[in-house]
Amino acid sequence: MIKAGIVGGTGYSGKELLRLLSFHSGVEVLYVSSRDKDKPVIDDYPFLPKKYSNLRYKDVDKKYMENLDVIFLATPSDTSHKIVKDIYDGNKVIIDISADFRLENNDYKRWYKFDHFIPELLDKAVYCIPEINRTDIKKDVKIIANPGCYPTSVLIPLIPVLEKVDPETIIIDSKSGVSGAGKKVAEDYLFCEVNESLKAYSIGRKHRHIPEIERYIKLWTGKNKKIVFTPHLIPINRGIISTIYLTGISETDYKIACEYVYEKYRDELFIKIVEPQIKNVIYTNHCHFNLYYDGISTMIIVSVIDNLIKGASGQAIQNMNILFGFDEKEGLC
Numbered sequence: 001m002i003k004a005g006i007v008g009g010t011g012y013s014g015k016e017l018l019r020l021l022s023f024h025s026g027v028e029v030l031y032v033s034s035r036d037k038d039k040p041v042i043d044d045y046p047f048l049p050k051k052y053s054n055l056r057y058k059d060v061d062k063k064y065m066e067n068l069d070v071i072f073l074a075t076p077s078d079t080s081h082k083i084v085k086d087i088y089d090g091n092k093v094i095i096d097i098s099a100d101f102r103l104e105n106n107d108y109k110r111w112y113k114f115d116h117f118i119p120e121l122l123d124k125a126v127y128c129i130p131e132i133n134r135t136d137i138k139k140d141v142k143i144i145a146n147p148g149c150y151p152t153s154v155l156i157p158l159i160p161v162l163e164k165v166d167p168e169t170i171i172i173d174s175k176s177g178v179s180g181a182g183k184k185v186a187e188d189y190l191f192c193e194v195n196e197s198l199k200a201y202s203i204g205r206k207h208r209h210i211p212e213i214e215r216y217i218k219l220w221t222g223k224n225k226k227i228v229f230t231p232h233l234i235p236i237n238r239g240i241i242s243t244i245y246l247t248g249i250s251e252t253d254y255k256i257a258c259e260y261v262y263e264k265y266r267d268e269l270f271i272k273i274v275e276p277q278i279k280n281v282i283y284t285n286h287c288h289f290n291l292y293y294d295g296i297s298t299m300i301i302v303s304v305i306d307n308l309i310k311g312a313s314g315q316a317i318q319n320m321n322i323l324f325g326f327d328e329k330e331g332l333c
């Protein structure tokens with residue numbers, strides 16, 4: 001059994017981590033943080049097995065994490081890097097679900113408006129979507145930068161396509177359920193604001209997932225592309241749908257890309273090339289997508305995931321499974 005801790009256990013991603021890890025045969029969760037400490041964790045999450053009855057929230061203090069093998073940080077960006085500065089010792093594994101280890105140092109000031117506390121660790125962190133780069137998780141990796149939710153929905157289908165085609169433009173229209181914003185209380189996320197409505201936000205070159213998507217397109221395909229990315233808020237609890245338009249593509253190249261993508265993902269348990277619908281992926285670690293052609297010059301990709309599972313906690317557990325030598329699907333199906 002490996003010993004795990006979750007910092008940010010009261011949040012939406014933290015809750016999914018606890019739920020999924022409670023089914024994992026090789027992991028025991030011994031520490032869960034909340035600044036509202038001492039309360040039994042099971043009071044918030046009655047679905048937990050009875051063995052967790054004595055687990056109480058503790059505050060964020062490195063003394064509670066010293067003997068753990070793996071710590072999941074399900075904390076906001078600009079919080080995780082400060083915690084890592086305190087707890088990193090080169091022994092335990094840290095899996096950060098925030099954006100604090102996904103980018104280059106300069107990006108944090110430009111996109112996240114903070115100076116990174118430990119830029120020297122950025123190069124040590126491995127960003128991993130297992131279906132694309134699981135071999136980057138070597139045994140000595142100590143920090144995993146878990147990919148963002150929108151980037152996961154986009155990069156899984158897009159990366160292999162870009163290995164075969166070179167579009168003139170990449171336009172991405174993504175829509176997310178409200179849990180994508182986390183548990184914080186804000187007017188924009190109130191029931192009456194969200195229900196029976198749909199709105200775009202961060203329009204223009206504003207959303208913080210733009211540098212992440214562009215960075216990994218460049219690293220994984222060698223192509224230096226600027227994307228157009230517009231996210232939307234939709235009145236559902238969870239799930240993301242991303243529609244990606246690639247212009248300037250011939251029908252022949254579209255067919256070549258399709259063949260390549262089908263072959264690449266043929267044996268991937270969590271990826272299915274089917275008609276993508278959010279209702280079919282929620283509460284799963286799956287990405288469903290499909291590839292279409294408009295008959296003129298545009299290739300269209302539609303992709304769906306559960307933002308809290310394949311877009312956050314499920315992928316974090318998948319990455320942990322690879323690193324610790326568990327079956328990659330353990331706890332996830």
Ligand SMILES: NC(=O)c1ccc[n+]([C@@H]2O[C@H](COP(=O)([O-])OP(=O)(O)OC[C@H]3O[C@@H](n4cnc5c(N)ncnc54)[C@H](OP(=O)(O)O)[C@@H]3O)[C@@H](O)[C@H]2O)c1
Pocket residue numbers: 007008009010011012013014033034035036060073074075076077079097098099147148149179180181182183184307308311312
């Ligand atoms: N929601 C998604 O779909 C999604 C997908 C991918 C990645 N992410 C990323 O995952 C992280 C967590 O997201 P979430 O949606 O689960 O957030 P959330 O629901 O708002 O939860 C945030 C958690 O962090 C804790 N926290 C907040 N500020 C803290 C601080 N200064 N020190 C220690 N703990 C603190 C909170 O605990 P207490 O207030 O109880 O202390 C809470 O448990 C974020 O970085 C987010 O960007 C989220």
